[in-house]
Amino acid sequence: MWKKDLDKSQKKSHYVAVVGSAVSGSEAANLLAEKGVRVVVFDQNTLPYGKLEDGLPKWHEKLRDKQEAEIDRKLDNDKIRFIPNIKVGKDISFQDLVDMGFSAVILANGAWKDRPLPVPGIDKFKDKQLIYQNDLLKWYNHYHEPDYKGKNYKIEDGVVVIGGGLASLDVIKLAMMELVERKLKEKFGEDIVVDQFEMEKKGIDKYLEQFGVKYDDLGLKGATLVYRRQAKHMPLKQPQGGDPESKEKAQKVSERILENYKKKFHFHFIPEATPVEYIEEDGKLKGLVMQKYHTDENGKLYYIAGERFPVYTNQVISSIGSIPEPIEGIPYEGDRLKTVNDETSQIYGYDNVFAIGNAVTGKGNIKTAKEHGSAVTQKLLDEYLQKNTQALDLELEAYNKEVRKKTDKKIGGLLSEILNKEVPDDLTVEHIWDLTKEYQDKVGYKDYKSWIEQHKPVRYEQLIEEKKKALEEKKA
Secondary structure, three states, X not given: OHHHHHOOHHHHOOEEEEEOOOHHHHHHHHHHHHOOOEXXXXXXXXXXXXXXXXXXXXXXXXXXXXXXXXXXHHHOXXXXXXXXXXXXXXXXXXXXXXXXXXXXXXXXXXOOEEOOOOOOOHHHHXXXXXXXXXXXXXXXXXXXXXXXXXXXXXXXOOOEEEEOOHHHHHHHHHHHHHHHHHHHHHHHOOOOOOOHHHHHHHOHHHHHHHHOOOHHHHOOOOOEEEOOOOHHHOOOOOOOOOOHHHHHHHHHHHHHHHHHHHHHHOOEEEOOEEEEEEEEEOOEEEEEEEEEEEEOOOOOEXXXXXXXXXXXXXXXXXXXXXXXXXXXXXXXXXXXXXXXXOOOOEEOOOOOEEEOOHHHHOOOOOOOOHHHXXXXXXXXXXXXXXXXXXXXXXXXHHHHHHHHHHHHHHHHHHHHHHHOOOOOXXXXXXXXXXXXXXXXXXXXXOOHHHHXXXXXXXOHHHHHHHHHHHHHHHHO
16 A cells, blocks of 8 residues: 555655554554654554553453554554564664654654662662562563463562552552462462452452452462552542642542552552662572651651661562663653653754653653543542542543643644655655565564454453353363
8 A cells, every 4th residue: 555655646745753653652643644644653562552551450451452442543544554573772773763764753652661779789689589560560461371472470478569659559459469369279279260350350358258268368478568658648649739628638539549459459558668778698689678768748758867677578579660761862861852842842953853652751651640641530539449440441541531632732733843844755755665664574564454463462351261161161
């Protein structure tokens, strides 16, 4: 279909490269295509869904499927060429991408790098006794797949999670469910089917009723969440107004959310502490030294000199946020891309390179960037406290709508920039065609629909249903 385009007057239209194909990237590509601009979308992953696939816990299956179907609808377009498995900065340099001759390059590559845990030297235990959130969630979402070849982890009893917010609650929840599943299989045998989706919805106590056991029967020490402030300061609910009453109300809701999670999933909580050193014995991590803090009513931290205490553990999970992964050749200010124009997020030093979404905000995945979404209504809060998953799905969906709204506005500003630029000449168009087709051929890409069908993974819920059915047949 693209070759036909080259033989028409349409070849005089603009070409734009979009790096990243998830929520903001697919929205940008779709909006540009609707304006007659041809788009090449590069993505580092096999599938175009970003953290919907690899960072949103798999029990949000309805939200995931809905959002991924929307991305499919946007990218399966005659004016959009999708190129998977190509990482800018590794498989192609950023400068080579710019030199291809695109009218513009839009960075929508998200925030895939974990913020380093600020404990000097602790990264020597990485992927052994120290696990970072992005790696953990990618494993958790996919390890059930028969052909899974990624990193493997085992959640240790007594694991300590460092962080706060909804992302950290997801992390400690999955840790507790993994521990409970392992104990159930030790008790009843590997043939039993443990459905973590059902466990997540019901909570651990109600789920265990079907096995005739109580949580205390499992003999677990359980996981511990460590947060540097008090529970009420956790960013679980943003105030709906700037007045003291709204702030106090939001803090009370945050406290109730945490208590609700603790009750449902049996984890421990240590407030007003942060790790400053690690404890090592015979080359292995044995714990963390915590610095005690005091927080005032506004959440401001006060260092308490000389007050430290140990927390002994064989495993630490860091859940303190994600940042954009640096790409050589692109200027940064701290963790964020350096821009010269807030409206279009033009990248400093380039007149035709722009950024959108988490790549420029410096935020992490949907959960950690939720404060950029629309305010959560009180009705949603009520549902959240009663039905955590359903309400979170609604909240994340509201955030996605806000991302699309902001992307639409930003692309509106970008369009005037792009359309005023010089249209690529015939030789440049042919050059872009040949190079991008070559990248597709390397991975065996034919067309969007068949690529997606070929690479969609086996879903956890599908596998569990098959196991349940097989178990019922065996009993019969």
